[in-house]
Amino acid sequence: MRDFRDAKAMAHTLRALLADHGVTISNSQSLELIAKAFGVADWNTLAATIRASSRVEAAKPPATIETPIRPQALRFATELERTLQRALGYSDARRQQYTTLEHFLLALIDDADASRVMLACAVDLAVLRQDLTDYIDNELQAIVVETGASSGGTRLTAAFQRVMQRTEAHAEQxxxxxxxxxxxxxxIFAERLSPAVRRLHNQDMTAEDAAYMVERGIAKRDGAAAP
Structure with missing residues (x-):
């Protein structure tokens, strides 16, 4: 069964089908019709979604080959898929060449699973959002592409990719x-020099706090993780 990533092929099929019935439409019109069928405003919006989805797939660690003694590769939760697309969208919207851990953490604020952990560790999400937005807008000017360059080509930083690999390993563990x-x-705290991690530390969140919450279900209380 086809999904939105097959949109161009679907538009071609639609155009040919209509032509068989004496209805002629342009290529752009067929693309717009397919976009509407997927419930988005226009073809440009759908095309951006397709690009983001492709980069999300590239962001995942390569699936391991199954053997009789190795479990099947883990799936990414739908919520995390959306978070990755949101992070890529933040850098795309600013015409930035790279998607960094700061973009990722900003996207994680609106991720139900990640935000639950941060709130349990007494992080003020509104303050964190503002700090990260200020950093991305003001400190990452060097990675903005020149005016007129095409957007949609942002790449993941090495730190981002390392975090994704560790994330899968932790879930498997x-x-x-x-x-x-x-x-x-x-x-994420393994990236000690990251400005994203530094902002979590500024709110007194630590790797131990996060681990207590995720692995033991114990929330941080009174400035420290409960015993």
Whole structure:
């Protein structure tokens, strides 16, 4: 069964089918009709979604080959898929060449699993959102592409990719069937020099706090993780 990533092929099929019935439409019109069928405003919006989805697939660690003694590769939860697309969208919208951990953490604020961990660790999400937005807008000017350059080509930084690999490993260690934003919040602290991690530390959140919450279900209380 086809999905939105087959949109161009579907538009071609639609155009040919209408032509067989004496109805002639242009290529652009067929693309717009397919976009409407998927419930989005126009073809440009759908095309951006397709590009983001492709980069999300590229962001995932390569699936391991199944053997009789190795479990099947984990799935990414739908919520985390959307979070990755949101992070890519933040850099695309600003015409930035790279999607960084700061873009990712900003997207994780609206991820139900990740935000639950941050709130349990006493993080003020509104303050974190403002700090990250200011950093991305003001400190990442060097990675903005020149005016007139095409957008949609943002790449993941090495730190981003390392976090994704550790995230999957943590989920596997926990015996989960899906990788979620909660796993990200445990492993992101390994990137000690990251401005994203520094902003979590500024709110007194630590890797231990996150691990207590995710692995033991214990929320941080009175400035420290409960014993």
């Amino acid at each position: 926990m015996g989960q069937q899906e990788v979620t934003g909660a796993n990200v919040m445990v492993v």
